[in-house]
Amino acid sequence: MPQPNKAMLKDLNNTYITEENSYDEEEQQREHETLLASLNDEQRLVFGGVMDSIECGKGQFFFLNGAGGTGKTYLYQTIITKIRSLQKIVLPVASSGIAALLLPGGRTAHSRFKIPLNLQEHSMCDIKPGSMLAELLKETVLIIWDEAPMTHRQAFEALDRTIRDISSPEDPNAANRLFGGKTVLLGGDFRQILPVIAEGRRQDTVSAAINRSYLWDSCKFYNLTQNMRLRVEEKTFARWILQVGDGNAAKINRPMGSCEEVDVIKIEGKLMLETEENQLERLAASVYTDFYASYDDREYITERAILTPKNDSS
Numbered sequence: 001m002p003q004p005n006k007a008m009l010k011d012l013n014n015t016y017i018t019e020e021n022s023y024d025e026e027e028q029q030r031e032h033e034t035l036l037a038s039l040n041d042e043q044r045l046v047f048g049g050v051m052d053s054i055e056c057g058k059g060q061f062f063f064l065n066g067a068g069g070t071g072k073t074y075l076y077q078t079i080i081t082k083i084r085s086l087q088k089i090v091l092p093v094a095s096s097g098i099a100a101l102l103l104p105g106g107r108t109a110h111s112r113f114k115i116p117l118n119l120q121e122h123s124m125c126d127i128k129p130g131s132m133l134a135e136l137l138k139e140t141v142l143i144i145w146d147e148a149p150m151t152h153r154q155a156f157e158a159l160d161r162t163i164r165d166i167s168s169p170e171d172p173n174a175a176n177r178l179f180g181g182k183t184v185l186l187g188g189d190f191r192q193i194l195p196v197i198a199e200g201r202r203q204d205t206v207s208a209a210i211n212r213s214y215l216w217d218s219c220k221f222y223n224l225t226q227n228m229r230l231r232v233e234e235k236t237f238a239r240w241i242l243q244v245g246d247g248n249a250a251k252i253n254r255p256m257g258s259c260e261e262v263d264v265i266k267i268e269g270k271l272m273l274e275t276e277e278n279q280l281e282r283l284a285a286s287v288y289t290d291f292y293a294s295y296d297d298r299e300y301i302t303e304r305a306i307l308t309p310k311n312d313s314s
């Protein structure tokens, strides 16, 4: 009887790798074909670029830029199902738990890569060479990281150093390649939330963003521009959000002589919670209705969130 080789036995004992290899190839292939058939030209271009980088071992670093509704998640799903149908490993992560739940098999980046909470300029992830997680990373052909603009650049840099470090004993070239030669696809929208620096100034936020990293010089940039949402009210809302992000939304005129630097924009009444008192309690009660009856319902929790971009509740 043929004996399994050592590398195969090692993989079988690695629960992380076993878990990632447990997808049904045929089911993934079917799902992939359905998604692929409806990709628009912009999405197709990105799909081709990412697959080419993986298949030819180019190890490219990509950024997928696109406003809400332009089909980033849809495209990630198309790529993920393709890779899993080939019995290869892709690790989809997101900066926030909510976005991670939208990716099949997704996790938050901090939990997946053991990124330290107190990042410094030369931090590394807490992944020991030879550990199960290190072996999983070595086997991974693609990392997808959604909502990248809201994570501090030092988190990506820590992951870059860590993958080079754990891969280089077996592959000396890995030490000189971005992410040790792995293909990495970041995505998101710079108009949305940028890294939150507690009590930071504007320039602190700007210098923490991924586009200020040494990694950015090697990044291939893709843009999705077509809004793929079908419902009219969703399209209208998406258009308004885009105007807010671009600074073009209708503003409320400032009083004559005001030296205030920030603009005040008009928000439709139906999006407002009109209340003078107990504003935080009212907000929480309105977003999390029936919280105690529903807090352990995955769908209920996935569908709602309160964002506070300035890390300031007052």
Ligand SMILES: Nc1ncnc2c1ncn2[C@@H]1O[C@H](COP(=O)(O)OP(=O)(O)OP(=O)(O)O)[C@@H](O)[C@H]1O
Residues within 6 Å of the ligand: 038, 039, 040, 043, 066, 067, 068, 069, 070, 071, 072, 073, 074, 075, 228, 229, 230
């Ligand atoms: N090529 C496509 N064919 C059919 N439907 C699509 C396609 N691309 C996206 N969609 C649909 O459009 C809607 C928005 O897409 P998706 O959620 O992927 O956008 P997104 O860029 O991830 O948005 P957000 O940043 O708000 O999460 C979804 O309902 C999705 O199923």
